[in-house]
Amino acid sequence: MAWLTDLPWQVSALGLVCLLGLGACAGPAQGAKPDLSVILADAPAPMLADYGLFTDIAATKPAARVRAYDLINPLFSDHASKKRLVFVPEGVRAQYSQTGVLSLPVGSVLVKSFEYAETGRIETRLLIHKSAGWVGYPYVWNEDHTEARYAPIGAKRDIEITTPAGQALAFQYAVPNQNQCKTCHQSGNAITPIGPKARNLGSDQIAAWTEAGLLSGAPEAFAQIPSIAAGQASLDARARAYLDINCAHCHKSDGAASNSGLWLGWDEDELVKLGIGKHPTAAGRGAGQLNRIIAPGAPDRSILSFRMASAEAGVAMPELGRRLIDENGVTLINQWISQLPND
Amino acid sequence: MTVKKLLFVMSASVLLAACSRTETEAPPQLAQEETDSIGEIIVSERDGSRIISLAADEKFVENLQTALITADEGDTIIMPEGLFNLTDGLSLDVDGVKLLGSGEGRTVLSFKGQEGSGEGLLVTSDNVVLGDFTMQDTAGDGIKSKGADRITYRDLTIEWTGGPLSTNGAYGVYPVESTDVLIEYVTVKGASDAGIYVGQSSNIIVRNSLVEYNVAGIEIENSIGADVFGNTARHNTGGILVFDLPDLPQIGGHSTRVFRNIIDQNNTDNFAPPGNIVGSVPSGSGVMVLANENVHVFENSFSDNRTANILLVAYQDPFADERYNPLPRNVVIRDNDYSGGGDDPQSVLADLATPLGGRLPEIVWDGVQGWGDTVAQEVNLVIAEPEEIGFVSLGLGSYPLDPAAISPSTTRPQATPVKEPGPILIAHDVKP
Incomplete structure (x- = not known):
């Protein structure tokens, strides 16, 4: 526990009750399955294990109807490895959508665990579709990886990792707090998932979800987003895919950055809204002494590049969820801006 | 439960x-008045709502953020006296919460070591009251409230303690995309953009506040219906700005009254990071109206703003936003007091003032009436001041500029009266 900030007082209070031996707070039983009474309760469960999403203490073995999935393009998260699971209650299915996130029914849970080879699992975030809408809860693992506790204010952990490029880095990993969950997952006044869009899951997974009884309404073929990492798609497509998954959850008309008028979603086709030739609005020193979000042909004069290449609070974009610079992402976006025509 | x-x-x-x-x-x-405590938090209940009092101990910061996250609607969170160091931004997303300190300068939240988040405090819920504390040295903005209707900012100090530096955060108080915004008795010092900035909002009161050593003291931008009165704006680069900018979700700002303010010696060199629109505000600007409509500037006291006490200007850059009108129009200037100013115009206005003897009069209009291929537009500027109050049109004509066509004139433009908007009324505007 040494690496965690001290637990918030109310979680400690609940933990105390668990120590007193109240059965409801015990760990998962053998053969556990997701517990809808916990999933749909008004309040977060004190421990991740309480939801019954896993059959083992270390949360590596998903329970029945809890299915692993991957995204074609993930958000950059300080090089953390992310393990994603989806739970859809028995008797109901998600509905296919081509443009937006799959419509997951009430009782569904999206589970995302963050880990590094050097640290093991650090945190598990839940997005739960309650009767009144989606909510996000952060859970933080203890050092022994035997339990993950609800941590509404998140946590900080000093870690050392080796990046995929072989660089050794020491930095403070930040588990976002519960409000920060909403900042990224905001859609108007509501919270929505970001990742599980059909185009970002791909036809193989969509077919598998349908086969497993989790999803209905999916066509046999639909347009997928190109993989950024695979590098086969055009530069324009990969750059737009990068902006879509890394930026557009806030930079959209009903997102946390709506007031900027900078909208970076895959479907955006207005050049000014994409930042091309657009002046900064409320960037402050985040503008980096530059006066265009994207100066076509000139990444070194583009605020977008400047903020992606910064790790400094008040300058760095995205504001949340990263402390490191996504060097590959900066390179991709710089290449893209370099070849944009300067009319 | x-x-x-x-x-x-x-x-x-x-x-x-x-x-x-x-x-x-x-x-x-x-039970009424029953009090319980867990650790360093005292919870009491009064008139059906909880009062959560935090103690000044080593757990304060995490207890504060926890209280802000787990609060119920209607709760009051009270911060104790003390200087507290925060390394991450705070956020509040629960309606109806009051976050109160124990007084400005007594409860001090210092963000000198801030490592994360774009502001000191982010509010995204409605009916929130913020009051009685000081916030210092945030990495980005001080307090931002977005989509937060019926918010009150009262008795707050937001400051950057190193003085006016381009590395300071942009805005001190920053409500945006909100309706019914009340800001009063707020002090902001050192913002590298605007001390008090209200953007893309409606129905706004900014009153009885002090802004100094910011780039812009108070800025109302892309907003509809604002009363700005009883404030002191001094030693900023520009005192009070009423702007409208293109390419934002809400454009077409109009109906702002700027009255009974003290606008004094806003002569601080412009220290905005280049690239931001306020970077173009000349040092020594008292009130500046840019591309806004139905703006009334009256009964203010102007003194010694070295470029000009009042500037009425068009947006200068090319734009593609078809909704946008870059000209100031239907502006009324009346019954202000003027003392000094205009004696040392700065930046681009220094050159433009050269043919006028290097000085500018109290009221300066850029004389722009068109842009691109548009024909000249009627701007209707009502200059209702005594004859001895100076006026000049710089006669710039249209953007992009044609230097050969520039023709300055001291003749006041013909104008028709503009009906003044009624006072802004905000339902939650009641004396505490």
């Missing part, structure tokens, strides 16, 4: 319920 409701209450039956996963029991009722 919610766990978070229970967490503040230390009793065996309540805690049992919290873990029982049943939803059948009625919520426990706290």
Whole structure:
């Protein structure tokens, strides 16, 4: 526990009750399955294990109807490895959508665990579709990886990792707090998932979800987003895919950055809204002494590049969820801006 | 029954319920004035809403953010006296919460070591009251409230303690995309953009506040219906700005009254990071109206703003936003007091003032009436001041500029009266 900030007082209070031996707070039983009474309760469960999403203490073995999935393009998260699971209650299915996130029914849970080879699992975030809408809860693992506790204010952990490029880095990993969950997952006044869009899951997974009884309404073929990492798609497509998954959850008309008028979603086709030739609005020193979000042909004069290449609070974009610079992402976006025509 | 409701209450039956996963029991009722505590938090209840008092101990910062996250609608969170160091931004997303300190300069939240987040405090819920504390040295903005209707900022100080530096955060107080915004008795010092900035909002009051050593003292931008009065704006680069900019979700700002303010010596060199629109504000600007409509500037006291006491200007850059009109129009200037100023115009206005003897009069209009291929537009500027109050049109004509066509004139433009908007009324504007 040494690496965690001290637990918030109310979680400690609940933990105390668990120590007193109240059965409801015990760990998962053998053969556990997701517990809808916990999933749909008004309040977060004190421990991740309480939801019954896993059959083992270390949360590596998903329970029945809890299915692993991957995204074609993930958000950059300080090089953390992310393990994603989806739970859809028995008797109901998600509905296919081509443009937006799959419509997951009430009782569904999206589970995302963050880990590094050097640290093991650090945190598990839940997005739960309650009767009144989606909510996000952060859970933080203890050092022994035997339990993950609800941590509404998140946590900080000093870690050392080796990046995929072989660089050794020491930095403070930040588990976002519960409000920060909403900042990224905001859609108007509501919270929505970001990742599980059909185009970002791909036809193989969509077919598998349908086969497993989790999803209905999916066509046999639909347009997928190109993989950024695979590098086969055009530069324009990969750059737009990068902006879509890394930026557009806030930079959209009903997102946390709506007031900027900078909208970076895959479907955006207005050049000014994409930042091309657009002046900064409320960037402050985040503008980096530059006066265009994207100066076509000139990444070194583009605020977008400047903020992606910064790790400094008040300058760095995205504001949340990263402390490191996504060097590959900066390179991709710089290449893209370099070849944009300067009319 | 919610766990978070229970967490503040230390009793065996309540805690049992919290873990029982049943939803059948009625919520426990706290007796009036009953007080319980967990660690360093005192929770009392008065008139049906909770008062959560935090102690000045080593747990304060995490207790504060926890309280902001787990608060119930209507809760009051009270911060103690003390200087507290924060390394991450705070956020509030619960409606109806009051976050109160124990007085400006007594409760001080210092963000000198801030490592994360774009502001010191982000509010995204409605009916929030913020008051009685000081916030220092945030990495980005001080307090931002977005989509936060019926918010009150009262008796707050937001400051950057190193003086006016381009590395300071952009805005001190920053409500945006909100309706019914009340800001009063707020002090902001050192913002590298605007001390008090209200953007893309409607129905706004900014009054009785002090802004100094910011780039812009107060800025109303892309907003509809604002009363800005009783404020002192001094030693900023520009005192009070009323702007409208293209390419934002809400454009077409109009109906702002700027009155009975003290606008004095806004002569600080422009220290905005280049690239931002306020970077183009000449040092020594008292009031500046840019591309806004139906703006009334009256009964203010102007003194010694070295470029000009009042500037009426067009947006200069090319734009593609078809909704946008870059000209100031239907502006009324009347019944202000003027003392000094205009004696040392700065930046681009220094050159433009050269043919006028290097000085500018009290009221300066750029004389722009068109842009691109548009024909000249009627701007209707009502200059209702005594004859001895100077006026000049710089006669720039249209953007992009044609230097050969520039023709300055001191003749006041013909104008028709503009009906003044009625006072801004805000339902939650009641004396505490």
